[in-house]
Amino acid sequence: MTDIKSRIEDLRDELREHNYRYYVLDAPTISDFEFDHRLKELQILEQQHPEYFDPNSPTQRVGGQVTKNFNTVVHKNRMYSLDNSYSKKDIEDWEVRNQKILGDVPLEYTCELKYDGASINLTYVDGKLDKAVTRGDGFMGDDVTANVKTIRSIPLVLKKPVRNYFEIRGEIVLPLAGFAKMNEERIEAGEDPYRNPRNTASGSLKLQDSAEVASRPLDCLLYQVVADDLEFNTHYETLKFAGEIGFKVPDTIKRCRTTGEIYAFLDHWDKKRQELPYETDGVVIKVNSLALQDELGYTAKSPRWALAYKFKAEQAVTILQEVTYQVGRTGAITPVANLSPVDLAGTIVKRASLHNADQIEKLGLRLNDTVYVEKGGEIIPKIVGVDLTRRSPDAMPIRYITQCPDCGTALVRKDGDAKHYCPNEFGCPTQITGKIQHFISRKAMNIEGLGAETVELLYKNGLIRNFADLYELKEEQIIPLERMAERSANNMIKGIEASKQISFEKVLFALGIRFVGETVAKKLARHYKGIDALMNAAYEELILVDEIGEKIAASLINYFADPGNRLLVERLKMYGLNLSIDESLYADHTDKLKGLVFVVSGVFHLLSRNELKKSIEDNGGKVTGSISKKTTYVIAGDNMGPSKKEKADILGIPIISEQDYMSMVQ
Numbered sequence: 001m002t003d004i005k006s007r008i009e010d011l012r013d014e015l016r017e018h019n020y021r022y023y024v025l026d027a028p029t030i031s032d033f034e035f036d037h038r039l040k041e042l043q044i045l046e047q048q049h050p051e052y053f054d055p056n057s058p059t060q061r062v063g064g065q066v067t068k069n070f071n072t073v074v075h076k077n078r079m080y081s082l083d084n085s086y087s088k089k090d091i092e093d094w095e096v097r098n099q100k101i102l103g104d105v106p107l108e109y110t111c112e113l114k115y116d117g118a119s120i121n122l123t124y125v126d127g128k129l130d131k132a133v134t135r136g137d138g139f140m141g142d143d144v145t146a147n148v149k150t151i152r153s154i155p156l157v158l159k160k161p162v163r164n165y166f167e168i169r170g171e172i173v174l175p176l177a178g179f180a181k182m183n184e185e186r187i188e189a190g191e192d193p194y195r196n197p198r199n200t201a202s203g204s205l206k207l208q209d210s211a212e213v214a215s216r217p218l219d220c221l222l223y224q225v226v227a228d229d230l231e232f233n234t235h236y237e238t239l240k241f242a243g244e245i246g247f248k249v250p251d252t253i254k255r256c257r258t259t260g261e262i263y264a265f266l267d268h269w270d271k272k273r274q275e276l277p278y279e280t281d282g283v284v285i286k287v288n289s290l291a292l293q294d295e296l297g298y299t300a301k302s303p304r305w306a307l308a309y310k311f312k313a314e315q316a317v318t319i320l321q322e323v324t325y326q327v328g329r330t331g332a333i334t335p336v337a338n339l340s341p342v343d344l345a346g347t348i349v350k351r352a353s354l355h356n357a358d359q360i361e362k363l364g365l366r367l368n369d370t371v372y373v374e375k376g377g378e379i380i381p382k383i384v385g386v387d388l389t390r391r392s393p394d395a396m397p398i399r400y401i402t403q404c405p406d407c408g409t410a411l412v413r414k415d416g417d418a419k420h421y422c423p424n425e426f427g428c429p430t431q432i433t434g435k436i437q438h439f440i441s442r443k444a445m446n447i448e449g450l451g452a453e454t455v456e457l458l459y460k461n462g463l464i465r466n467f468a469d470l471y472e473l474k475e476e477q478i479i480p481l482e483r484m485a486e487r488s489a490n491n492m493i494k495g496i497e498a499s500k501q502i503s504f505e506k507v508l509f510a511l512g513i514r515f516v517g518e519t520v521a522k523k524l525a526r527h528y529k530g531i532d533a534l535m536n537a538a539y540e541e542l543i544l545v546d547e548i549g550e551k552i553a554a555s556l557i558n559y560f561a562d563p564g565n566r567l568l569v570e571r572l573k574m575y576g577l578n579l580s581i582d583e584s585l586y587a588d589h590t591d592k593l594k595g596l597v598f599v600v601s602g603v604f605h606l607l608s609r610n611e612l613k614k615s616i617e618d619n620g621g622k623v624t625g626s627i628s629k630k631t632t633y634v635i636a637g638d639n640m641g642p643s644k645k646e647k648a649d650i651l652g653i654p655i656i657s658e659q660d661y662m663s664m665v666q
């Protein structure tokens with residue numbers, strides 16, 4: 001009996017090691033045949049002895065688990081974005097800013113490639129993979145563990161013992177060769193090829209069937225170890241360590257002491273990146289010392305200690321054939337350039353966004369012009385210039401439209417607005433369906449069983465004129481429509497019914513008020529707690545809310561001044577949607593620290609740094625990264641940075657201890 005158990009364990013260890021050699025080191029020591037043979041043996045033993053089941057066994061790599069809904073997980077440590085830079089001058093400015101904060105300390109940097117895929121946060125408990133969560137909005141992401149387990153280069157069990165809780169971040173990528181092969185197979189099967197590796201990689205993480213994920217040649221490149229008090233002094237050492245315990249950390253990382261060395265790295269990879277097995281769109285430069293990283297801290301969006309340098313995008317030359325116009329859900333008009341199809345970095349481009357009339361004017365575009373097209377970070381490429389030497393004498397200037405292409409209403413352009421608008425808000429078909437499509441979208445009401453095309457269908461058939469009408473729909477009205485059947489109608493009604501559970505902040509976002517995006521909706525929901533208070537808030541009151549500026553405030557006032565909009569809100573209320581926050585979620589929140597601004601520095605004992613920050617926020621306080629006149633208190637732990645202490649002293653800001661803080665909130 002124990003013989004079998006130890007045979008199973010031996011096989012698991014052995015297969016783990018071979019996986020590591022093959023997928024991480026790229027240096028296998030046995031043939032695929034032998035590997036498969038041993039895997040088969042293990043599978044059979046595990047089937048015969050379910051009592052020895054282990055979720056982290058190498059047999060689990062083949063997937064099979066189906067996830068219908070990905071659970072949302074709150075990140076223990078926020079996943080930030082990176083600040084972008086496009087020139088060496090930007091890098092110099094960044095260095096100067098760093099030195100200004102840190103004083104005259106010598107700085108060492110690391111340069112890494114910026115892998116272009118989907119970011120993932122992996123947590124390990126007792127040396128075993130516990131969770132894999134997508135970045136999401138940075139505060140919370142989706143639990144995609146079942147899918148990520150199938151990625152062979154991610155260790156399910158670490159090679160060496162480490163602290164009981166361990167968090168590491170990386171980028172899930174689809175290497176180019178594997179991507180090309182997937183596309184070949186798709187074309188053979190008569191399917192459309194995937195557009196690019198990055199989107200396919202991130203799409204793969206959200207597939208319901210993990211067996212399908214297992215069939216895709218995904219890889220994971222690691223770039224950051226996250227822990228409160230690491231036993232290492234530098235970022236570089238943490239990554240070396242990550243490599244030792246089984247992760248794939250590209251050895252392209254380099255330490256640099258001078259800007260010259262950084263530039264050399266950039267220049268080298270700007271050319272050599274064509275030869276890499278995966279896509280990269282730049283380089284990430286990081287301050288190597290963890291203590292100095294800590295001192296530099298974070299802005300609202302990104303670490304101050306890191307900077308992404310973007311390689312210059314690839315360009316293509318083509319002909320501008322025609323300009324067409326799209327109407328958005330808010331009535332904003334976007335001109336679109338229709339181009340002669342051209343290959344740009346591996347994708348065929350037929351259209352480019354022109355943003356607005358000014359943009360066309362600035363470029364001096366004419367029809368039939370030869371234009372340069374570039375792919376920036378956006379999905380839709382843009383026109384960056386015109387080749388005037390190739391302009392034909394009869395090239396026609398572009399006449400911007402004066403009427404809505406959809407409803408014919410005369411367009412307006414308000415002072416200060418770059419865009420033209422169709423003012424026919426409640427009568428322009430595209431605006432009507434656009435608003436409903438926004439309402440049902442994933443980040444808003446996330447209504448299953450109802451898609452953008454169906455919204456158009458329902459609208460054309462006169463069944464809905466606004467999003468509130470959705471809640472009056474009956475199955476019998478839907479079934480007779482083309483492409484509809486009992487099942488799809490039933491799913492739609494169920495999806496609409498289920499959306500009544502969606503949280504207030506999402507409902508608020510779903511209303512589609514101009515300038516009220518996800519983050520703003522969240523802020524407003526937390527502040528006003530319910531729609532009535534928000535609806536009745538005066539302009540002067542709105543602008544006092546944290547991060548609500550004049551533009552947003554004016555838009556809210558404008559929105560709720562409209563009786564039609566108020567009526568929609570009243571109807572949503574009547575149908576039972578959440579129009580106030582669920583107080584129980586905030587039961588342990590207080591206002592004790594309202595108006596106070598804290599800076600946290602050093603190592604703490606009672607709470608971890610992040611728990612401390614969360615506690616401040618939960619009690620109504622604000623945490624910022626650096627000390628300024630606005631700071632109320634600095635909470636100092638062990639080894640607080642010397643420059644922070646000096647700054648606090650100069651500005652006369654009280655430095656308090658962790659215990660002092662605890663007594664403030666108790």
Ligand code: AMP
Nearest residue numbers: 081082112113114115118119171223284
């Ligand atoms: P952005 O999404 O443009 O703000 O860039 C931030 C993202 O870059 C992170 O969330 C990572 O997923 C990704 N990234 C890729 N390579 C690296 C790297 N070497 N270091 C840090 N972040 C990286």
Ligand code: ZN
Nearest residue numbers: 404407422428
């Ligand atoms: Zn219109």
